[in-house]
Amino acid sequence: MKRRTFVKNAVLGSFAAIIGTELVFGSKMPYGYTPLALQETDPFKLFNKNKEMVVLNDKPWNIEAQAHLLDDKITPNSSMFIRNNGLVPENINPKKWTLTIDGESVKNKKTYTLAELKSKFQQHTYQLTIECGGNGRNEFDPPAKGNQWTVGAVHCASWTGVRLRDVLEDAGIKKDAVYIGFHAIDQHLSGDPKKEPISRGCPMFKALQDETILAFKMNGEEIPLAHGYPLRLVVGGWPASVSGKWINRISVRNIVHDGEKMTGSSYKVPCKPVAPGEKVKDEDMCIIESMPVKSIVTYPKTGATLKKDSSLKIRGHAWAGELEVTKMEYSIDFGATWKSCTIEKPVNRLSWQHFSASINFPKAGYYEVWAKATDAKGVSQPMLTPGWNPKGYLNNACHRIAVKIV
Ligand SMILES: Nc1nc2c(c(=O)[nH]1)N[C@H]1C(S)=C(S)[C@@H](COP(=O)(O)O)O[C@H]1N2
Numbered sequence: 001m002k003r004r005t006f007v008k009n010a011v012l013g014s015f016a017a018i019i020g021t022e023l024v025f026g027s028k029m030p031y032g033y034t035p036l037a038l039q040e041t042d043p044f045k046l047f048n049k050n051k052e053m054v055v056l057n058d059k060p061w062n063i064e065a066q067a068h069l070l071d072d073k074i075t076p077n078s079s080m081f082i083r084n085n086g087l088v089p090e091n092i093n094p095k096k097w098t099l100t101i102d103g104e105s106v107k108n109k110k111t112y113t114l115a116e117l118k119s120k121f122q123q124h125t126y127q128l129t130i131e132c133g134g135n136g137r138n139e140f141d142p143p144a145k146g147n148q149w150t151v152g153a154v155h156c157a158s159w160t161g162v163r164l165r166d167v168l169e170d171a172g173i174k175k176d177a178v179y180i181g182f183h184a185i186d187q188h189l190s191g192d193p194k195k196e197p198i199s200r201g202c203p204m205f206k207a208l209q210d211e212t213i214l215a216f217k218m219n220g221e222e223i224p225l226a227h228g229y230p231l232r233l234v235v236g237g238w239p240a241s242v243s244g245k246w247i248n249r250i251s252v253r254n255i256v257h258d259g260e261k262m263t264g265s266s267y268k269v270p271c272k273p274v275a276p277g278e279k280v281k282d283e284d285m286c287i288i289e290s291m292p293v294k295s296i297v298t299y300p301k302t303g304a305t306l307k308k309d310s311s312l313k314i315r316g317h318a319w320a321g322e323l324e325v326t327k328m329e330y331s332i333d334f335g336a337t338w339k340s341c342t343i344e345k346p347v348n349r350l351s352w353q354h355f356s357a358s359i360n361f362p363k364a365g366y367y368e369v370w371a372k373a374t375d376a377k378g379v380s381q382p383m384l385t386p387g388w389n390p391k392g393y394l395n396n397a398c399h400r401i402a403v404k405i406v
């Protein structure tokens with residue numbers, strides 16, 4: 001009794017010190033209660049994000065990077081966009097966490113603890129590009145509903161985990177398997193425990209690739225809570241919505257997975273191109289698979305002012321879904337002429353590739369630097385917003401930055 005009162009007084013004292021005044025009825029406060037004034041609502045502190053990240057929505061949290069924040073070769077947590085469809089889970093106990101493999105097309109339904117996953121299967125580390133299908137949505141006209149992502153809903157972190165293939169093969173895959181679907185513990189915004197905010201997946205060929213992993217580490221550390229702690233499916237090169245966070249179940253399906261946001265028009269584009277603003281029936285929409293070729297200039301920051309006598313060294317990253325980027329170019333005359341950049345090979349398949357170029361400007365004035373990537377099949381980024389679609393997905397138009405030479 002004595003000890004409890006002592007702890008309480010000490011806690012009250014520290015609360016008062018932080019709030020900056022006395023908690024008048026503090027002694028009446030229920031044990032373990034946190035005063036509202038102390039509940040963390042600053043997303044930058046809450047998620048350890050750079051102050052220059054841009055909050056698009058707080059219910060649920062959706063936060064994007066600016067291009068210059070993505071300059072690192074491996075994206076640090078502080079610059080990684082966050083996209084949530086529901087609520088970020090709380091009070092996760094990793095010791096009690098399990099992953100169940102089930103579904104019509106699994107031979108033996110199996111449940112693994114995290115410790116079992118880590119010890120039973122070989123661990124692999126890959127740098128994987130994950131881009132939200134809606135990245136660039138803000139440029140579509142007529143506008144599409146949803147988070148108005150500009151350029152910052154992409155990251156390439158280093159993920160460590162076990163291959164989904166190894167785990168699925170351990171449980172046994174039936175011949176009729178066509179798709180996997182993930183299930184996660186995040187709650188639907190309505191609070192209804194029967195509703196899932198999102199439950200997506202991919203065809204077996206993608207699920208069985210070497211780089212498709214069940215990750216428990218990001219950039220060498222535990223995955224930050226907002227990015228899927230303690231277990232995340234990572235499916236590089238496909239819309240990020242396939243990379244399920246906080247997953248506790250994977251179903252091996254004998255049909256195209258029909259979970260939340262797999263049906264209707266979610267993460268789908270018209271199977272054939274349509275005119276801007278046209279209505280498209282759900283049955284004429286196709287599921288997005290590999291993401292298109294794209295790039296981003298991460299240095300300098302748009303709006304930079306430079307002296308005429310020095311050449312400008314630009315740099316950034318390029319990626320192309322399942323494919324490699326084979327050519328990278330820049331233009332300083334609005335796309336009239338293009339010059340080549342140096343493009344590095346990917347560290348591993350599905351990792352973004354780094355490019356750079358030294359630019360000499362003919363005279364002082366205002367310029368735009370445009371960047372254009374080309375993939376292994378010879379497909380290049382369009383200079384203008386491509387293929388309007390009702391949900392505003394897959395905008396892979398050339399990124400551009402403004403530069404003033406004085
Ligand atoms: N469980 C769960 N997984 C999820 C989501 C979610 O809301 N819940 N959002 C998806 C979407 S739409 C995106 S773009 C990515 C975002 O990953 P990030 O927040 O780690 O950047 O997670 C995907 N995985």
Ligand SMILES: [Mo]
Pocket residue numbers: 083131132133134240241
């Ligand atoms: Mo997304």
